[in-house]
Amino acid sequence: MQSKISPWLWKGAWVLALMAMAVAGAQAQNLKSFEQRITTKVLPNGLTLIICERPEAPVFSYSTFIDAGDVNDPSGQSGLAHMFEHLAFKGTSQIGTTDYAAEKIALEKVEAANNAYEAEYLKAVGRDEKTLAELKKAFLAAQAEAHKYVIPNQFTDVAERNGAEGLNAETSLDDTMFFWSMPENRLELWAWLESGRLADTVPREFYKERDVVNEERRMSVDSNPIGRLVEQFVATAYVAHNYGRSHIGWPSEVSQITATEAMDFHKKYYVGANIVIAVVGDVKASEALPVLEKYFSRIPAGPKPEEMTTVEPRQFAEKTVAIHEQTQPFYIEGYHRPDYRSPDDAVYDAISDILSNGRVSRLYRSLVRDQQIAAEAAGFSPFPGEKYPSLFAFFAIPLPGHSPAQMRDAIHKEIDKLKTFDVSDEELAMFKTRARADLLRGLANNQGLANSLAEYQTRYGDWRELFLELDKVDKVSKADIRRVANEIFIPGNRTEAWIETEAATAEKSAVAQHNGGAQ
């Protein structure tokens, strides 16, 4: 696509090159300045601490990054990592309880009662409904007994009373993150709270929380048409790897996860070698490190969990998923791509930037502005995770009267262009300039920076990759983009999914009749 910039504004490629150099200079400067402000320490238990001094205001943000997510859920226990994340808000043996010794015994009884109930419930032959009802009653009674020792939400209460802001957590397929921000004078209190919940988790109110997670599933998947579609889309795209499983958990599995399973997961994955914690803000490393070391040394050492052996086999059959819904149409498709360690990782970023970023992007200009068939269209990757081979996905939201098939055809046309012709110099330069500026913009936010540092330290073994990644961005060439597009954007590597509405079908046939059937 030709750039439409008038010549008097566009002095040629050298302007771009100069500009890129100016920003690159800022980047090198930033890496140097960050190296002076960042202290990294690996504790004897394997846990990595990163402290970044940014004394703009008397606050700090932290990010605890666990290298385990729902991709690690054992078979039959989809949703477990997320379920455990909820448990990490329920307190420890020291907080959230009136008498832990007694509570522990009561919790063991809850577990036994649940096991007895489930054994009867799962009987293929000879399940006795009366026995089942009694066992359920006993299970509820055991929970009520354990509840007597609970001080509900005391963990979060102490954090919030001490000024915790943005307190939350997120479980993705690849990892689990816990985070909040606090006034800087609460650093030691935070270290006590955080190390406690990581090392000393108690399966408190587990079964009540399981109900809460089931409500979360109803909200984000079952009662949301796009949520339903995406769950089916991903499940179809994958045949072997856990990326294909429901992220929040299949209803039958997530509603039968037990506290014992959650604690087993904790034992295996919440070990020092699997955890990176980053703190960013008004913190002095020399003063903070000894404090943090004292508390986070409590976390058990344990070996780094073994990597998974399953690799998604090559897809060779084109697949389609159609959902008939009462809602408006929607289209999504995906192609398998390698994981984030691929030497082409930045090439995928270039493709999604050129296709999707802003009103200059090819998909916007083609589908939204010029053809006027879509309200929104974009390509993005990696999806649904990044640690393992994932998908390069495209979606489009049709304008009224336009069908998912039109979205598909228009997207494919843009993909074909990418495979047949080189992108322009301007497009490639724009991608590189925006990548640099985005990195810089991200440095102004304590929480965002903490998340990035912890993530890059986990994924690359060195937070510096956050800055060095730009070297890979710089090396992306037009030939790389064409090569990669030709490698992965092929029908046999594709899964298409869409929402088809009855109304849309009726409209379509009306239009077809009107046009003499030329649809």
Next chain:
Amino acid sequence: MKKSIGRAILFAVCALVLAPNALHAQQSKPWEKIPTPKLHEFKPHQPQCIELKNGIVLFLQEDHELPFVSGSVAIPGGARDEDVAKTGLVGLYGQTWRTSGTAKLNGDALDDLLEAKAAHIETGGDVDSTALSWDSLKGDSDQVLSLALDLLFHPNFSAEKLQLAQQLAATNIVRRNDDEDGIAGRESAKLVYGVNSPYTRQPELATISAVTVDDLKAWHDRTIGGKLIVSVSGDFDPAAMEVKLRAAFEGLPMVKIASARHDDFAGPKPGVYFIDKEDVNQSNIEIVGLGTDRRNPDVPALAVMNEILGGSFASRLFQKVRTELGLAYAVGGSYGYAWDHPGEFHATVLTKSASTVDATRATLAEIDGLATRPFTGEELARAKDNILNSFLFRFDTREKVLAERVRLEFYGYPPDYLETYKAALEKVTVADLNRVATKYIHPGKLAILVVGNGPEIKPSLDELKLGPAQTVDITIPMPKQPEGNEKK
């Protein structure tokens, strides 16, 4: 490696959302032995404020940490002021203004120019204002500022870009009943303010297609003469910036202050309302009434009451409905106050269809309890700790300090509002809480809206014993020739 947008939008699950408790047995509370040192000295960096003779106000906030400059112009007048027959005009204006560009440089060329520099200029419309904003790397900031000013003073609204904006708006209209959450928020607000209120009336296919390029021009010409607030932040030299902004704004005529609005706010007709949605398995329950505005001196006490009702994990609603009953993932509520008109009282709970009545009752009981279950000293202390200890997150960046000052100027509040507000929060007593709860919480004046799967809701809403549920019609009105304007 980039965190994919898709992941964030489509896939992330969180622990979250928001949120009484009893039981205080012997507990050693080791965390109370951890010392809390004195907080480091901190004075939020205030922006420089310059009032021009014509009434336009400039704010300059230096921040040299990163090599960026950003700015905005806030313009009074928004969707609540638009012509009813052209509802949606301000939304269309906000898009078309930027996508059309200027006479010198059309919107597409502007996109090309800015994106090559990783810079942005955007425009948008809101309920009470419109705005133009920009940001760029320091090296490009002079050029981007002059482009932004050119767009502010010499827009060139194009019929083609208006049509594009109308198509996108039409898509949102025909899709607005797909999302349960969207229906609940929208329809509950209509119950509070009325279907035809300037705060809740919604764009329809007929009203957006009635908007013309001349309407956009007229809107622009009318509002640009209002009291503009110009703010710039980032890595710039303030003396030089002041010269540039004075040159651009000082010569404009005296600003015209729009007369204050006089809207009626009757509040909802009490009762149970229902919207059937077959393709969900969870009910979205909204319990709503009329709130107040921020000038009300009871706002600090109401803020503390809100914290106790639904503001935290320890709040009454969160503790009861989520933690104790396990009936919901998302639950919350507050007595709302807007800057210049009454906000909404709002309690929301999402629960599986079968527990709709239980969850509604449990939530109503907590609302009722505000006026009938006296607040305790401990609840007060907790709520104050929660609010006051995190108070500095309202001004922990220079950007936030600037945004707050602009907001206060826009709505005519004193620049030290946050300080006096904080002082008032500190003074709130249990007696204040009990007084405002009695004064403002009237369960009999609330409307209950349930969006959910009718046949699955068992027991039925009749069990609430609050009268028969009235069905709300949310059919989207289709103009007689729906396709004519939409398609090319």
